[in-house]
Amino acid sequence: MKRLPPEALDRIYAAIRAVPRGRVATYGWIAERAGLPRRARLVGHALRHAPRRLRLPWHRIINAQGRISFPRGSEPYAEQRRRLEAEGVHFLRGRVRLDQYGWRLTLDELLWKPRE
DNA sequence: GTTGTGACGACTT
């Protein structure tokens, strides 16, 4: 009954590190890229316990509704929003447009569809 | 064991 490969956490952190400045990704997308489909909650968990030393761009991870997952008005919420806006990510009615700032490329897409 | 909670998400009412 096991699950959770030992490298899972590292893959999650790597996926988070891959999100560029000024872009955002959802917990679900990160999970997918880490090879852990449907494990969005695990990403949240990993982030919550991530050592600050890793210097992860944690603020670039938001939920699938384009909103920050901390309670509105809380300090963490304010800081995440502040950091995102500082990178040029614009909020509209408390939400970020994923079709505009979302970053969801996979390695396969980069290798197979570099055209256009 | 069981239960509840959670930086989540897709679907259905």
Place this chain on the structure above:
DNA sequence: AAAGTCGCCACAA
């Protein structure tokens, strides 16, 4: 739009 429901599963109690 908003609220439920269900899936997911690590963790703490």
